[in-house]
Amino acid sequence: MPRTSVVTGAASGIGRATKELLERRGERVIGVDLHDAEVTADLSTASGRAHLVEGVRGATGGSIDCIYAVAGLSVPGPDTVAVNFFGTVATLEGLRPLLRNSPAPRAVLVSSMAALLPSDAELVALLSAGDEPGAIARAGTLAEEPSTGQLIYASTKLALSRWVRRQAPAPQWAGAGIPLNAVAPGVISTPMTAELIATPEGREGLLKVVPMPLNGIAEPIVVARALAWLGGEENTHLCGQIVYVDGGSDAVLRGDSVW
Template sequence: MPRTYLVTGAASGIGQATAALLRARGHTVIGADLASGDIRADLSTAEGRAELAARARELSGGRLDGVVACAGVAQPDPLTVKVNHFGAVATLDGLRPLLAAGTDPRALVIGSIDSVHPTDPAIVDAALADDEERAVAASRAAVDRGEGQLVYSSSKAAVSRWVRRHAVTPRWAGAGIPLNAVAPGVILTPMTRPLLDDPDMLKLVEQSVPMPLHGHARPEQITPLIAWLTSPDNTHVTGQVVFADGGADAVLRGDGTW
């Protein structure tokens, strides 16, 4: 049965590939992005988040069957936590009423293998406390002391922990809405290509994200998992951070996490 999805970050990368797969399967997809798509909204701002929710309600007729929050950035800058955590949470929370009105509703956010790398507790704690001003200040402090790389990993760790906390609550599981995260490894996108084309950076990337199964992935290799997790076939998987990383998590953390 055709479903109606909203996908943020739909103009490029995993978001674009997800929208393409869902449309190819006969579903309606409302694409949202910063500068193009059915909805143009800056998810780093309160105004952009409100615009997303308002336009989604208008374009969907008040109901959605799936939401995939793909919008994200990877800069050593406070913008990263504003988009990757607060923008994603606002997307999921803001569209939850539309999901509650849908059929077999499902929701998903894109995490990252970087969530298992070192993080800045000040950023993560502020994000999970829903204190955007404090999270931005902590991100700026990390950049100022030369640890800007922690902003991205912290943003992805925070949103992954948010999923774990909220998926099992009455608002999500109690309302019959599975909520999950997919954590990719290195994905071949315009954002990562400059790094991978530099031999020295490529060596660092492969050391920090070892992917023994098939190496780096194309966006379209991740989308079937996203499509299944947000389909009616998924009746019981919720609160999970599913690593689609070619084995990187198993290499980096081994079996100690269990």
Template sequence: MATFVVTGSASGMGAASAARLAAEGHTVIGVDLRDAQVIADLGTLEGRAAAAEEILGLSGGTLDGVAAIAGVGPNLPSAAAVMSINYFGTVALLEALRPALAASGAGRAVVIGSNSASTVPLVDDGLVDLALAGNEEGAREHADAAQAAMPAEITAIVPSIGAYASSKLAIARWVRRTAVTPEWARQGVLLNAIAPGAVLTPLMLGSTGREEDLDADGFPTPMPLGIFGRPEDIAFWVHQFLKPEARYTTGAVLYVDGGTDAAMRPDAQ
């Protein structure tokens, strides 16, 4: 049986992924702000360092896979915090755990991005560049300034939508750039991303309202399948990417969004 790390394991997609892996008998080290084996705030430098140290201690320095799922949505008031949690927390933890993934001989990492990286027109290229340059302080300042300059009609509904979409585009680009470097690819550590669409989790319902009031056909983005995703729909693909048999895919961004991205960008390939 294998040993996996799942961040964001206390809720939504992370909880569903942890449950799926545990049901197969694997050891799952959950990481979250609460209700997890490793309690840590991945939005802070100290939290990331402490989480990595504890995970390496619990795993003995060898990991079969990491599912980096912890994250926040566009309704978080602080745009700076969105960048720190969704981008910098994810990158820092994966970089710290890469040697443990390499030690297994067939390490797998999967990251949760979002289809908002390509479907939300408020992506901030300057913010994406700051993130990819590893400039957390600069990104935090830029995110807050951009948020302050955004029309109040938008920020009243989704205060951090620009930072959110930018954090998810940055993480998808980081995955594609990083997966092909020798430190990952030639160590047998595969790194992929999933870009979910609207999935019924506490995060999404916190910004859109009750599940019974939601109508896929009335959603702001096209929903070709006419349904919302469930956490298990994402957990299914998380599981596939973590399998040793998934040996020839790295640097991929898989849209699991009921067809939204294809409907909005049919010719993107």
């Protein structure tokens, strides 16, 4: 039987590319987004996250094979905290019970190479502790200044990468036969980055911060292919890995370090 997958952020960018790729391969895909999706849900709110789970349950009869948690924001404010970290975690934890009847359950999320960039230690700690009100408040404070507001996105992605590492080997994931992993893209040509890469000067400036010596800025399909493999039946033993699809940024910035 064809696999049934859920893709959040399915209306644009990496999420859309992933949904379209899976559908071309014959899978049934339930897209989730604020619009133009099988399930419309706002992952910045508790009610929206609950609606996501119930919407997917209703659309699938309560059984799915893979979760692709792709939805994310990059604005320097509290909404990025709510969607990127708490929305992603709620998606994975809320939909995990629907994987129980799959012969090959999988889960994968999108982090970012931005996890390697400067972040705010206090915000990361609040995220890791699961303190949403505290994290939202901290993000609000950081957003008051451009120099600190830019730390919010990287902080959410660092916390997500750590969450994957800590959760993947646990009984509810690996113990239940569910590989949980993440991809960490570099600069991808999506609506999220459109203004940043609109001019040669903008592209050059961004690539100084995010060096991508292998083929430069990528199209969303590049990340979608990696996601599809991680969420496919062939992936039986990758556990808690952060796979950098970044044209070499990780290798350049971290050198010999593996974490």
